[in-house]
Each structure stands twice: as structure tokens, then as C-alpha cells.
Amino acid sequence: MPNLPLHRRCLVAGAVLLGLCAGLHAQELPAGKTIRIEVITSPGGSADFAARLIAEKLQTRLKRSVIVENRVGAGGNLATEFVAKAEPDGSTLLLTSNNHNINPYLYKDTGYVAQRDFAAVAQVSRGPSVLVVNPKLPVRTLAEFVAYGKAHPKTLFYATYGRGSAAQLAGEMLKAASGVDMDHVAYKGAAPAMTDVMGGQVPAGILSLFSVSAHIKSGALRPIAVFSRERSAAFPDVPTAVESGYPSVSYDIWLGILAPKATPAATVQMLNREIRSILTQKDASEKLQGLAMTPVDEPPAAFESFLKSETATIQDIVTRARIEAE
Incomplete structure (x- = not known):
């Protein structure tokens, strides 16, 4: 490329490099296959x-x-x-x-x-699961939630989006660590679980923060704690279960x-x-x-x-x- 201006030579060199990269990818994947x-x-x-x-x-x-x-x-x-x-x-x-x-x-x-x-x-x-409650439940912290469950045995239930879900595993971790008496209610998906927690049919829910974020912002659900090592950047005011006194209760989705x-x-x-x-x-x-x-x-x-x-x-x-x- 001795007669090409410098900027043209740079463009040609860049095109060659892009072609080489595409060629390398072609060698690592079957040609033309979706x-x-x-x-x-x-x-x-x-x-x-x-x-x-x-x-x-x-x-x-x-x-x-x-x-x-x-x-x-x-x-x-x-x-x-x-x-x-x-x-x-x-x-x-x-x-x-x-x-x-x-x-x-x-x-x-x-x-x-x-x-x-x-x-x-x-x-x-x-991303974390989050414990949310119906705003009428008289608790605002994880300590208050656990105390409420112990004071009202057989009355505290929590909803999740399915049996054996990551949310249920987080709930079982909390039960084991805190001794709180709460029973699991499995729904077929997050939407019906959220609906029943907001409607008061179930007092609490453990769901992905992704799925309930809009309802937390609207005040329809009250967040109590996230089940991760660090607070979520999306809701920095919501504490973790770890910092709330349960260092073993952390299970990310x-x-x-x-x-x-x-x-x-x-x-x-x-x-x-x-x-x-x-x-x-x-x-x-x-x-x-x-x-x-x-x-x-x-x-x-x-x-x-x-x-x-x-x-x-x-x-x-x-x-x-x-x-x-x-």
C-alpha cells in the first residue's frame, strides 16, 4: 500500500484485522450454521x-x-x-x-x-431474591418478621413462584437459620404469587427482585430483606439477610x-x-x-x-x- 494516503492505509488494515477475527470465529464454529x-x-x-x-x-x-x-x-x-x-x-x-x-x-x-x-x-x-410482605403486616425489618412468626405460629405463610425454586431454597435457609415458623405456598409463576401477597391472601412472599421491583416502588409490597451478600444497586435501602444477623442466608438467582x-x-x-x-x-x-x-x-x-x-x-x-x- 505504498501509494495510499495514511488514513486509507489505516482503513485497509482495519478491514484486514476484522476479516481475520471473522475468520477465527468461523474456524471455531460450524460454517453458516445458525x-x-x-x-x-x-x-x-x-x-x-x-x-x-x-x-x-x-x-x-x-x-x-x-x-x-x-x-x-x-x-x-x-x-x-x-x-x-x-x-x-x-x-x-x-x-x-x-x-x-x-x-x-x-x-x-x-x-x-x-x-x-x-x-x-x-x-x-x-440477582437476589427478596422477602416482601403485604403492607398491612406489622413488620418492617427481618428481626420483626422473625419475631412475628415466632409469636404467631402456624399463621405465617410465604409465597414463591414454584416448588423447588431458588426462592423456596432461600426461604428454607431463613427458616433453618432463624427458627421462624413459616410455611411455603408454591404458585405456578411469580405473577399469581405477587397478586395474592398484594391482596393479603398470603402475608409474605419470596420472589426475584426483578419481578417485584415495580410493586415495591408503588408501595403495594414492602421489602424486608434481600438474600444476597451485598445490597442491590436497584434498591440500596433494602438490607441483606446477612447484615440483618443471618450470615448463612444468602442465595442468589x-x-x-x-x-x-x-x-x-x-x-x-x-x-x-x-x-x-x-x-x-x-x-x-x-x-x-x-x-x-x-x-x-x-x-x-x-x-x-x-x-x-x-x-x-x-x-x-x-x-x-x-x-x-x-
Whole structure:
């Protein structure tokens, strides 16, 4: 390029580098094949939102079609088994949550083995469950909530979006740590659970902060504590259960992306780099944080370690509380 002006040479060099990057991605993924992100939940929830956010940006970055499929059923097992048996070439991914590690302790046959059949690609986000109450319940702190439950045995119930959910596990952790007498009421989804707590049919609920944020802001629900190590940036005035005197009561709701186990390591690493680049973009990060989800920027090994460590916690809670699938 001896006769080209400097700015033209820079443009040409940049185009060459972009071509090289696209070529590297092509080598790590099957040529021309659509990437599918299988989501374990219905459209409209936090998992679906995160999957579509990632898919849109991944499509631009990889210059290939990326689609989201909501494969709902069996508490997430349907989508999970589908991905476990998919071609391990990086074209079929699973966007899952705590259910991935919880379900093997609830179902006799999930169709997969959580720690055997998947490669950890990237943890997407973490966000807390939150204990909320009907404003008519005369409690404003976790200490008052526990005291109320002990003073009124067999009258305190808490709603969640499902049996064996991350929210129920958080509730069982609180019961074990505090000795509060409260019974679980499982609903089929967050919406009916919220409706009954706001209506006073159930005095309390443990739900994702994402799902109840609008009702907290409106005053229809009163937040008591979040079940995470740190306060949520979305609601910084709501204390954690940890700082309220229960250091063992912390269980985040997480989202993450997995691939079939035999997916090449180079493909996993490439997908991890791309997803982390997306999650650290200002607009993507702000969108997730606006939904009370904190983006995670970690390599595959960190996500794999997290999954293994969480398993022991889940086994202990499910066994002690005798939680079973509906």
C-alpha cells in the first residue's frame, strides 16, 4: 500500500484485522450454521430478556444468525436435555438458572447429569431474591418478621413462584437459620404469587427482585430483606439477610450459558469472550442492572467452579427440607 494516503492505509488494515477475527470465529464454529440459544422459561421473564439481549449483539459480532428458542417444560428439564444431546459444536447453547443444579435433587430422571453433560460457557448475571410482605403486616425489618412468626405460629405463610425454586431454597435457609415458623405456598409463576401477597391472601412472599421491583416502588409490597451478600444497586435501602444477623442466608438467582460437554475448548473460550464483551458494554450492563441483575465478567473455569460449589448447598437444603417436585 505504498501509494495510499495514511488514513486509507489505516482503513485497509482495519478491514484486514476484522476479516481475520471473522475468520477465527468461523474456524471455531460450524460454517453458516445458525446459533440457537435454548431458554428454559417462557418469553417475558429475566432469562428470556437476557437471552435476547445476548443473541442480538452476538449476531452482530459473529456475523451469523443467532436465535432464541423458549423450550418450556418439566421445570427446565426439557430444554436442558435437548442441549445435552445436541451436536457439541457451539451452535446449540442453553440459557439456564439455578434450576440446573436444583432439578437433579427433585426429579428421579431429568434426562441429563448436571455436572457431566455440560461445558460451562459463561455466567451471565446474579440477582437476589427478596422477602416482601403485604403492607398491612406489622413488620418492617427481618428481626420483626422473625419475631412475628415466632409469636404467631402456624399463621405465617410465604409465597414463591414454584416448588423447588431458588426462592423456596432461600426461604428454607431463613427458616433453618432463624427458627421462624413459616410455611411455603408454591404458585405456578411469580405473577399469581405477587397478586395474592398484594391482596393479603398470603402475608409474605419470596420472589426475584426483578419481578417485584415495580410493586415495591408503588408501595403495594414492602421489602424486608434481600438474600444476597451485598445490597442491590436497584434498591440500596433494602438490607441483606446477612447484615440483618443471618450470615448463612444468602442465595442468589443466577443466569448462565452452557454448551454440550464435548464442545471444543477453543469454541467455549471464544463464546465466553464474546458474551463477556457484550455484558460489559454500557448499554447491556445498564439494561440488566435496571432489572436488578448484576452482569458477571468471569472465565468459564470460574463458572464451572461456581456450579460445583453450589451443588453441595442445594443438596443440603433440599434433603433437610424434604423438598419434592410438584
